[in-house]
Amino acid sequence: MEMLHLRYFVAVAEELNFSAAARRLHMAASPLSQRVKDLEHELGQQLFDRSTHHVTLTPAGSALLPIARDILEQVGSIPWRLREATKPRRGTLFLGMPAGVHPDLRARVNELARRCADRYELKRWPGTSADLVAAVHDGKLALSLVRLPIADPALDVLTVMSERLGAVVPADRFAGRDSVALAELSEFAYVASPGETTPAYFEQLDHQLTTLGIRKRIRLTNMGYGGVTEIISSEKAFSVSMLDERSPMHGYRLDNVAVLPFTDFHPQLDTGLIWRADRADGGDLDELVETARDVFPEPLAH
Structure with missing residues (x-):
């Protein structure tokens, strides 16, 4: 055979x-x-x-x-098993990091690196969630933070953070407001980030918004998060992003852009720590995964 x-x-x-x-x-x-x-x-x-x-x-x-x-x-799994069997006692492992990781979550990653420093040098590797999932599956990365959900039965997932999402709106149109109802945004187009950088969750969110009456769309190509806020500031559209002011995603905001909580809609983005299941249960990452579970006893909430 x-x-x-x-x-x-x-x-x-x-x-x-x-x-x-x-x-x-x-x-x-x-x-x-x-x-x-x-x-x-x-x-x-x-x-x-x-x-x-x-x-x-x-x-x-x-x-x-x-x-x-x-x-x-x-x-x-043969290539990474062979690499692990022949590498020095203290090796270098890579942990994937998607864009916009909250500073509190970064602090926990630093704590994980500190706790395992006697056995591993834990280095960070950037990428989109989809690319990072593939890299963990292929054994190129030991662990990764990714935006959930993911669908890969070979991987284990530990949810490490849940972030509330708000409406990114033109500040002039909503001056003096501290919240917004989704129904108030029906006249605007919803603009998401380009597909190659958008976590799978936002595809689900797009469908959910359609169900709730948001029909208009602006699709962007070859443009990052800064382009999204440029369109919003011109009062043509709205988007959805992290509500917490400390999120790095707020660095893309322009003067005429505000992020407001919804009064009638409660989206949230979860981030997970992933690894290959067969590398944890008695595998080469067993000790590291147990340390990660201690560092992340429950998801951070913002």
Whole structure:
């Protein structure tokens, strides 16, 4: 049995569509279907029920899926396991840091680095949440702070901070106000940060705002957080960002921009600390993860 056969099987099992799985694997659907048939022949079990309109797992396929995933995860972990087995006693580990991390959370990260200094030098590595999740999965980063939610069964998540979000609005239009109702913003367009820098949570928030009556949108490309506040200051739009004045995200505010709490809407952004599950339970990061749990006994709230 070849490892590629298991990769093909998992892709089809997760997509339940041979064409979609083939696109994911960068191959044609016909050879993919044949490889799956070869695997079924080798195992002596039918793994999928196929019809013109749908593909479903058979009982044998459902039983094989967690086994195949586990085998692929074990094979994928060989590079970092080998690196860990051959590195010096005190090594350098990298911890991912997304943009806009609150200073109180940074202080906790400093405490974690201090507590594990006798065994590890913990260095920080910047990136978007999506890139940092991938780097932890691949073993390039030991740990990372990321904006939640994430969807990767290979990773464990410890929620370390919850931040209330407010409406970023033109200050002139809301002068003297200390709060705002979402209904008051229906005439404005909602502007989010560019997709490549936006955490998955804000995609969910976008859909939620639509459900609550905010229909207009401004989509930005090749523009950072500063561009968002530039549009808001011109009184054409509003956005949603961290409410706490100490958040680094307030550094992007212009003179005619204010952040107000909602009276009828209560969004919050959670940040988690993530690591590969198989590196913690008896793995090379076991001690570091236990220290992290001590440093973050419960989520910070702001």
